[in-house]
Amino acid sequence: MGSWLEFGTLGGYVLGASLVTILQFAMPEDTLLSWGWRIPFLIAGPLGIVGLYLRLKLEETPAFQRQQEEASKREAVKTPVLRLFGENWRALLICIGLVLVFNVTDYMLLSYMPTYLTTTLGRDATNGLVLVIVVMVLMMAVIGLGGRLSDRFGRRPVLFAGCLGFLFLSWPALKLVQTDSAVLVFVGLLILGLVLVTFTSTMPSTLPALFPTIIRYGALAIAFNVSVSLFGGTTPLVTESLVAWATRSGFAWANDIPAFYLMIAAVIGLIAVWFTKETANAPLLGSGPAVASEEEARELVEAYADESSEVAQSEWAVEYAQSGPIDIVPPTSSKLAPEPEPLAAK
Numbered sequence: 001m002g003s004w005l006e007f008g009t010l011g012g013y014v015l016g017a018s019l020v021t022i023l024q025f026a027m028p029e030d031t032l033l034s035w036g037w038r039i040p041f042l043i044a045g046p047l048g049i050v051g052l053y054l055r056l057k058l059e060e061t062p063a064f065q066r067q068q069e070e071a072s073k074r075e076a077v078k079t080p081v082l083r084l085f086g087e088n089w090r091a092l093l094i095c096i097g098l099v100l101v102f103n104v105t106d107y108m109l110l111s112y113m114p115t116y117l118t119t120t121l122g123r124d125a126t127n128g129l130v131l132v133i134v135v136m137v138l139m140m141a142v143i144g145l146g147g148r149l150s151d152r153f154g155r156r157p158v159l160f161a162g163c164l165g166f167l168f169l170s171w172p173a174l175k176l177v178q179t180d181s182a183v184l185v186f187v188g189l190l191i192l193g194l195v196l197v198t199f200t201s202t203m204p205s206t207l208p209a210l211f212p213t214i215i216r217y218g219a220l221a222i223a224f225n226v227s228v229s230l231f232g233g234t235t236p237l238v239t240e241s242l243v244a245w246a247t248r249s250g251f252a253w254a255n256d257i258p259a260f261y262l263m264i265a266a267v268i269g270l271i272a273v274w275f276t277k278e279t280a281n282a283p284l285l286g287s288g289p290a291v292a293s294e295e296e297a298r299e300l301v302e303a304y305a306d307e308s309s310e311v312a313q314s315e316w317a318v319e320y321a322q323s324g325p326i327d328i329v330p331p332t333s334s335k336l337a338p339e340p341e342p343l344a345a346k
Contacts, residue, residue, distance in 0.1 A: 004143075004144070004147075005204040006143060006200035006201065006203075006204060007140055007143050007144070009200070010136050010139055010140045010143070010200070011140065013110055013136055014133055014136050014137060014140070016040065016044075017129055017132065017133050017136070018133055019039070019040050019043070020040065020129065021126055021129045021130060021133065023036050023037075023039060023040075024125060024126050024129070025126055088211060088212075088215060088219060090275070091210040091211055091219070092219060092222070092223045093272075094210060094272050094275050094276055095207055095210050095211075095219070095220065095223035095224065095227070096223050096226060096227040096272075097227075097268055097269065097271060097272025098159070098203065098206065098207060098269065098272045098273070098276065099203075099207070099223065099224050099227035099228060099231075099232070100227050100231045100232070100265060100268055100269070100272075101162075101163060101166075101199070101265045101266060101268055101269025101272065102199045102200075102203050102232075102269075103227065103228050103231065103232025103233070103235070104231055104232055104235050104261070104262070104265040105166055105192075105195075105196050105199065105262055105265060105266075106196060106199070106200070106232065107232050107233065107235040107236060108192075108235050108236075108239065108258060108261065108262055109132070109135075109189070109192045109193060109196055110132065110136065111235070111236050112235060112236040112239055112240070112258065113128070113132055113177070113189060113192075113258075114128040114129050114132055115236060115240065116177075116239075116240075116243075116258060117131075117177070117185070119240070120243055120255060121177075121178060121255070123185075127182070131182075131185060131186050131189055132189060134186070135186070135189045135190050135192075135193040136193070138190065138193065138194075139193045139194070139196065139197050139200065142194070142197055143197055143200055143201045144201070145201075146158065146197045146198055146200070146201025146202060147201045147202070147205075149201075150201060150202045150205070150280060151280060154278050154280045155202050155205065155206045155276075155278065155279060155280045156273055156276060156278050158198050158201070158202045159198065159199070159202055159203075159206065159269070159273045159276070160270070160273055161198050162195055162196070162197075162198030162199050162202075162269070163266045163267075163269040163270045163273060164266070164270070165195035165198065165266075166192075166195055166262050166263065166265065166266035166269075167263050167266040167267065167270070169191055169192075169195060170192070170258075170259040170260075170262040170263050170266070171256065171259040171260075171263070172188075172191075173188040173189075173191040173192050173259075174188065174255075174256060174258055174259040175188070175256075176188030176191070177189060178255060192262075205279075205280075206276070206279065207220055207224065208220060209279035210276070210279075231265075235261070238261075239257060239258050239261050242257045242261070243255065243257050243258070
């Protein structure tokens with residue numbers, strides 16, 4: 001399900017880019033620069049209110065609710081925030097590295113490529129936007145497949161594939177983008193887009209799993225936004241500046257700098273993925289496993305009762321075993337009878 005988060009993100013990009021393309025096509029340049037540029041912002045305002053409403057209506061996870069309920073008990077013995085983050089510095093660095101490769105590649109393709117096509121290669125601005133929009137639509141079509149692959153084979157293999165893809169395919173893809181053929185330009189952008197899907201389909205579920213419940217929100221917010229601010233959001237500006245500098249200096253490889261930039265990000269991503277633990281099909285740190293049916297619930301209870309099982313030896317099972325008896329409450333609609341006895345702590 002995590003892949004659907006970026007499906008919505010891409011959908012927003014497509015709508016925004018399509019609106020800009022329509023305005024560029026329909027309005028004279030003077031009119032667009034005078035007041036037409038305000039139209040996207042006027043449309044985005046009400047959408048922000050809708051987003052705020054949806055966020056306020058979202059329910060928190062059971063593990064987070066339990067942490068909130070126990071917050072009053074922790075008030076007497078507070079753990080310093082610096083200590084909490086100090087104990088998870090490794091996960092923070094991994095998160096920064098993963099977000100770096102994710103957002104550098106994302107900003108490079110979806111934000112900078114239209115500018116690169118227009119400013120550096122001298123192509124028509126509208127055509128460049130249309131090509132990127134089509135690539136994003138195709139990315140939306142296959143993003144669910146990427147999520148399924150991560151569920152089946154694991155998140156790390158999919159992320160490894162994405163990093164290797166950018167390491168070895170960025171330069172050939174950019175060479176296609178530099179040609180005069182619209183078809184080859186599209187193929188080059190599509191290659192980058194399909195490789196990017198390995199990140200957009202997997203990162204939303206990978207990043208939260210790096211941190212335990214008690215610090216997940218704060219740690220992820222800090223690591224994500226620091227990485228995006230320093231590396232992702234600056235990608236178009238830094239890349240354009242490097243291209244301009246290399247061009248002024250007379251370097252023949254000036255137009256290839258975006259590929260080199262992607263390759264460097266891919267190497268950093270490979271290092272981060274190497275140190276990332278596999279978390280597919282496993283509960284989040286600080287959370288118990290979730291079940292989708294009564295049959296799965298029975299199997300989980302039976303596995304927990306077996307001290308030699310992987311379930312009984314997992315971190316969440318040890319935590320619960322040390323905290324007291326676990327009450328197994330059947331669903332109200334359950335036809336099972338009678339109600340099972342609580343599992344005693346081991």
